Amino acid sequence: MTKDPVCGMVGKEELKYEYKGHIFYFCSNFCRNEFQKSPENYTGQRYITTAVEGKKERKIAYFSMEIGINSHIPTYSGGLGVLAGDTIRSCADLKVPMVAVTLLYEKGYFYQKLDILGNQQEIPVQWNPEDFLKPLPNKVSVQIEKRTVVIQAWQFNILGITGYSVPIVFLDTDLKENNEYDRGLNDYLYGGDQRYRFAQEIILGVGGVRMLHNLGYTEIRKYHLNEGHASLLTLELLQEQKIKNEFLWDYETVRNLCVFTTHTPVPAGHDQFSYDLVNRVLGELVPLDILKMLAGEEKLNTTLLALNLSKYINGVAKKHGDVSKSMFPGYPIDSITNGVHxxxxxxxxxxxxxxxxxxxxxxxxxxxxxxxxxxxxxxxxxxxxxxxxxxxxxxxxxxxxxxxxxxxxxxxxxxxxxxxxxxxxxxxxxxxxxxxxxxxxxxxxxxxxxxxxxxxxxxxxxxxxxxxxxxxxxxxxxxxxxxxxxxxxxxxxxxxxxxxxxxxxxxxxxxxxxxxxxxxxxxxxxxxxxxxxxxxxxxxxxxxxxxxxxxxxxxxxxxxxxxxxxxxxxxxxxxxxxxxxxxxxxxxxxxxxxxxxxxxxxxxxxxxxxx
CATH class of the missing domain: 3.40.50.2000 (Glycogen Phosphorylase B;)
Structure with missing residues (x-):
């Protein structure tokens, strides 16, 4: 079985390429083009299988609403997603045993067109996930508005310069098992109304945890929430612990599992959803009185939920750490200043x-x-x-x-x-x-x-x-x-x-x-x-x-x-x-x-x- 030297996926016979007397097999035209642009980045590396093997060795699960891999895969809008991609690249370089989870946006964020007066027009991005990602056979489901919504997975592997690979799992609801509305839940990044956005966060947080377990990632030691969009994963972990611990709500175990990075000092940047919407869309994953205790009395504040169920919390610069402490007094907020790959x-x-x-x-x-x-x-x-x-x-x-x-x-x-x-x-x-x-x-x-x-x-x-x-x-x-x-x-x-x-x-x-x-x-x-x-x-x-x-x-x-x-x-x-x-x-x-x-x-x- 030949491995694509760029991403570690299985290569195809029709996409073989000769370089300096060696034959390389690629899984997609994209990977072959990346190799041709800079073959020195890939030659001489050991071709790895960790993308599909050694899943129990993966200890860190990194959840982000957006991840920026490159301009051809439009699953990011800006800084948050690009930072996520850079983080994963460094984990691959440094052999940090991570698996990442995000959503597959079939129409991207948007393609920006500007007329001569500067009027912005948003155009759906045209791309084919099969050109870049590998579909996985695994499926899980979540409940959204009392409907069973089926989720499938795609995978892209980030190959580090040391030859180590970090897989990114993309969640997708565009399946014949789902109704038309649910099939479009991962059409747009940050698109739609509050109902649409909250449904996406259910898919990411609840569906993401279930998908990792279904894929065989059963030994996760830490769940890293890259911003509050992923905070609903804490509720899924609470449910798991309740089953394991004779139906007790084991908050401390969940806290020990979670790392939370907050990225915004602007109050409007923290997602909040009315409990009427939460009850209608999510249902009672945990009792309402517990949810209000963890996420806020008036509205479900995703940042507050993450703060209450994470042991380690950090801002993304020293100043931002201080600002976050003033926004959320009483929480032990550290700071780790961002970087780029x-x-x-x-x-x-x-x-x-x-x-x-x-x-x-x-x-x-x-x-x-x-x-x-x-x-x-x-x-x-x-x-x-x-x-x-x-x-x-x-x-x-x-x-x-x-x-x-x-x-x-x-x-x-x-x-x-x-x-x-x-x-x-x-x-x-x-x-x-x-x-x-x-x-x-x-x-x-x-x-x-x-x-x-x-x-x-x-x-x-x-x-x-x-x-x-x-x-x-x-x-x-x-x-x-x-x-x-x-x-x-x-x-x-x-x-x-x-x-x-x-x-x-x-x-x-x-x-x-x-x-x-x-x-x-x-x-x-x-x-x-x-x-x-x-x-x-x-x-x-x-x-x-x-x-x-x-x-x-x-x-x-x-x-x-x-x-x-x-x-x-x-x-x-x-x-x-x-x-x-x-x-x-x-x-x-x-x-x-x-x-x-x-x-x-x-x-x-x-x-x-x-x-």
């Missing part, structure tokens, strides 16, 4: 550079601290290659007339008001003056607004209006359909990464971490991870103070943004290239070496997984 988010030119000067960095990102020893000339050459790829893409797709040598600022986040993507347009004349007098500036934006986030959609339209007003003065473009592939080009190809959230709404943020792996310094509000990664003038620059009083407003942040661009950042870029490259080196050596998921996963292992 170094190999995934480092562009090809910098990978070659690190391979040359820091061998072993791929599985030891901490060694990137030696970036200070890389010759500055080669740092700049690697950056120039990445920038040319981005500029060529922008000019090809948008006919934007961007220039290779012009100072390029990047901003790509979810388009929602608190991210303040339009802060840089607070004083258009000031922006024009900086570009005219200190050195030309060009700016590239990207980001999707949630389909129901009307203020976020209006913000995109305002940015388009500002772009039109600046058309002959400052080159600015807003790229549509921000995804992982575009994110890689942006975070490696710009000269400066801009981030302007309203404090303290940035739980962590990871886009700046991706940029720093490519030597791109950040210019950011002191919130989330940047509080920990910022050294003024060394790894980048800050916008405003870390703490603000009640009278502080966006005008002050905008003023400091313009002042530092005008007097510090743009002059260094154009007139002190040696100093600029030094900042790039320190950004890699100090921040990329720490803000990676290898370090993050090691903290989870030591603090929660195996204690």
């Amino acid at each position: 170094s190999v995934t988010w480092t562009c090809d030119s910098f990978k070659e550079l690190y391979d040359k000067y820091i061998p072993g960095w791929k599985n030891d990102p901490f060694s990137l601290r030696y970036a200070l020893n890389i010759p500055k000339r080669e740092i700049w050459q690697a950056h120039d290659k990445a920038k040319r790829i981005l500029v060529d893409y922008i000019n090809k797709e948008e006919n934007a007339g961007f220039h290779y040598d012009t100072f390029t600022i990047g901003f790509a986040r979810r388009a929602t008001l608190y991210k303040r993507a339009d802060l840089v347009f607070s004083d258009i004349n000031r922006l024009i003056d900086i570009s005219d007098t200190m050195g030309k500036i060009q700016i590239v934006f990207a980001g999707k607004a949630h389909p129901q986030d009307w203020p976020g959609k209006e913000m995109i339209k305002r940015i388009f209006s500002d772009i039109n007003r600046l058309r002959d003065k400052v080159k600015i473009i807003y790229l549509e359909n921000y995804d992982m592939e575009l994110g890689k080009m942006l975070t490696s190809g710009v000269d400066l990464w801009l981030n302007t959230p309203q404090r303290p709404n940035e739980a962590s943020g990871t886009s700046g971490m991706k940029a720093t792996h490519n030597g791109v310094p950040s210019f950011s509000v002191l919130d989330g991870w940047w509080i920990e990664g910022h050294i003024e003038g060394v790894t980048g620059w800050s916008i405003g103070p870390e703490t603000i009083d009640s009278g502080y407003d966006s005008k002050k942040d905008a003023e400091e943004l313009y002042r530092k661009l005008e007097t510090i950042i743009v002059p260094i870029f154009y007139h002190n290239r040696n100093k600029w490259i030094g900042i790039m080196q320190h950004s890699i050596a100090i921040n990329a070496s720490f803000f990676n998921t290898h370090r993050m996963v090691q903290q989870y292992v030591l603090n929660s997984y195996f204690i």
